[in-house]
Amino acid sequence: MRQSPLAAGVFYNILGIFFIFLAIQDVNANGFRFFNYVLILLATFDVGTGLRLMLLHFKVKNS
Known part of the structure; x- marks a missing residue:
């Protein structure tokens, strides 16, 4: 199962x-x-x- 970039980003930031x-x-x-x-x-x-993955999530979500 693949993780979303947001979940991975939050994990890396923590x-x-x-x-x-x-x-x-x-x-x-x-x-x-x-x-x-x-x-x-x-x-x-x-x-x-973590920040890069979270920005990727929002960029994909907006497009």
Whole structure:
């Protein structure tokens, strides 16, 4: 079964917000380390992909 772009976009955005939360918590506890940069990179990719998928859903819906 295929997922709609909207559902996938929401999932990616939730995952990105979770990675942002983890990065903030780890920076507050231990300061900046390599792991924090990995979390920030993952969050950036997930939020970007989520927004792109959500925009695709609305573009297809309007056409």
